[in-house]
Amino acid sequence: MALRESGEDYLESIYVLSERQSTVRSIDVAEYLGVTKASVSKAMATLESNGYVEMGKRDVHLTERGLEVARQMWERHCFFVRLLEDAGVSAEVASQEGCHMEHCLSEESFEKLRSMLAREETSNSTTES
Amino acid sequence: MALRESGEDYLESIYVLSERQSTVRSIDVAEYLGVTKASVSKAMATLESNGYVEMGKRDVHLTERGLEVARQMWERHCFFVRLLEDAGVSAEVASQEGCHMEHCLSEESFEKLRSMLAREETSNSTTES
DNA sequence: ATGTTTTGTGAAACATGGCTAACTTTTTAA
DNA sequence: TTAAAAAGTTAGCCATGTTTCACAAAACAT
Secondary structure, three states: OOOOHHHHHHHHHHHHHHHHOOOEOHHHHHHHHOOOHHHHHHHHHHHHHOOOEEEOOOOEEEOHHHHHHHHHHHHHHHHHHHHHHHHOOOHHHHHHHHHHHOOOOOHHHHHHHHHHHHHHHHHHHHHHO | OOOOHHHHHHHHHHHHHHHHOOOEOHHHHHHHHOOOHHHHHHHHHHHHHOOOEEEOOOOEEEOHHHHHHHHHHHHHHHHHHHHHHHOOOOHHHHHHHHHHHOOOOOHHHHHHHHHHHHHHHHHHHHHHO
C-alpha cells in the first residue's frame, strides 16, 4: 500500500520529535500535528502493518523504511520553508505551506529543482557580492 | 464552504476548456480530468451551490467568483510547470506535479515566490549572456 | 497501595471525493 | 419520426482520514 500525504506527515513528525526527545509517544505526535490521539492510534496501526514504524509498549519508532521516508520529507520541508522565507514569507506561514509542498514532487523532480535553485543562488550571490 | 483542491481543479479545467471551445459540457471536464461524468455532476452541483459555476441546460460556465479562482490556478499551474521544466523535468511530469503544487500556497506567498524567482532569472540571464 | 491523571484504543459517525450501475434526458442519424 | 447513442443525474458503495465518546491500561503522586 502506497504512503499517502498524511502518512508521510506522521513519519516526518516522529522523526522530528525523536531528534528532540529520547522516546516518542502517540500523544506527542498528536500534539505536534494537531490531531486527536485516536487519529494517531489509527494511523500508527496502518503504518506499522506496512512496516514504516514499530510500536513499543510506550513509544513509537521508525523502521529503516520509515526513517528513509521521514528524512526525505524533512529535507524537503526544510528546503521549501527556506525557499519561501527567502522570498519574504513569514516563518510561520512558510512552515505551514512548506508542509504541503513537500508532498508534491517525485524524488527525481525534487532533486532537479533543488539543483537548479542552488545554481541560481550561487550565481546570484556571486554577482551581488 | 471553502474550496478544496479538487474544486479548484474543476474550476481550472472549465477555464482551460473554455479557451479552446465555445461551450464546456460536463463530459468535457470529465475527459479532461480523467474522472467519470458522475463525479463531475456531483462536483458541479456543489460548485454551483457555492456560486462558482452556473449550469445551463447543456453547458457549465464560471461565475465571476469562479473565474477568479480558475485564472489564479491556471497562472500558478503555468508557473510551476515552467519552473520544473526549467529544472529539467519532462513536460509530462512537470504538468502532473505542477497540478499539485498549485494548490499549496496562499496568494501572498505565491506572489512573493514568483517575484523572487523572476529576479533571480533576470540576474542570471544578465550574468549568463 | 490506591486513587487520579495521562495515555492509548475501539466503535461509531461524518466529510470528501472517488466509483459503478441504473435511469432519464437530449441529441443525432437513418 | 423514431430508434440509438451520448450526456447527465441519482443512488448506493467504497476508501481515506478525521472526529467524539467510552473505556482500558499505564504512570504518577500522596
